[in-house]
Amino acid sequence: MKFLCTAVVAVALLVANAGPGTAAEPKQHLVAIQVDQNDADVMNLALNNATNIMEQYKSKGETVEIEIVTYGPGLHMLRADTSPVKDRIKQIVDASFPSGIRVSACNNTKEGMEKREGRAVSLIPEAELVPSGAVRLIELQENGWSYLRP
Template identity: 70%
Template sequence: MGVIIRLAIAALLSMPLVSGSPAADVKSHRVSIQVDQNDPQVMNLALNNASNVIEYYRAKNEDVDVDIVTYGPGLHMLRDDTSPVKDRIKRLKELTFPGKIQFSACNNTKQGMEKAEGKAVSIISDATLVPSGVVHLMELQEQGWSYVRP
C-alpha cells in the first residue's frame, strides 16, 4: 500500500464521528400510567402525574407522550356516565396538552360492565378503546415505554 493511501486511511480513522443532525440528539420520552381503581383521588393523581411529566419535558424542550391506561374498576375514569374527572380530561387533552396525552379504555372491562349492568356503557370521546388494558400496558412496555402506577 502506498504512503499516501496509508496516510489517508489514518486521517479518516482519526476523525471523530459526528451526529448527522441536531434533531438526532433530542430525546423522546414515553410513559404509560395505569389506573385500575374507581377512586377519584387515584384518578386525579394519575392526571397530576401526567401533567407534571409533560410540563417537565416541555420546559426542557424534549418530546414526551403519555398514555393513561384504565381497566377493571379504573374504567370508571373514562366512562361517560360515571367519570368524576371527565371535564378535567377534556381540558388536558384538547386545550392544555393536545397530541401529548392519550387515554386508553379496556374493552374487556367495558364488556364485563355491560354484561353485569345489562346496558351499554359509553366511553368518553377523548378516550380510545383498546382490546385489553393489561395487554396494552405490556405492549407499551415491550416498545420501551416507561410504566407508572400512582
C-alpha cells in the first residue's frame, strides 16, 4: 500500500509540474531581419529569407513572426517613390496575413531624408513607422527575437 501511495504522489507531482499546454503546442519563432543598404539584391535577399523562413516553419506546423526593420539607406526599400521591391513586399505581406511578415521603417532616417530632400517622404502602405530602426532591433532581440542580416 505504501508503494501505491508513493506512486500516486509521484504521478500527481509530474502532472502538476507539466504545466498547461506543454503537449502538442507548436513552437513559436520570432525573427528580426535588418536592411540597412539601398541595394535591390540585399532587399530581395531579405524578402527571400523571410519567405523561406515562413514556408519552412509552416511545413513543420510551427508558427513564425518576421519583422523586416529598415533604416539608413535601407529605408529606400519602403519608400513609395524609390522602392525596387514594393510590389513584391505587398504580395508577401498580403500572403502572410494575418500574422507573419511585418515591415518597419525608421522615423529618424525618414526625417533625415525629408530634411536633406526638402520634401515629404512617402512610405508604402505596408510599412509601419518606428521611432528608430536600430532601437527597434535592440528591443526585438531583448524580447527573444532572433536576428538575421542578409
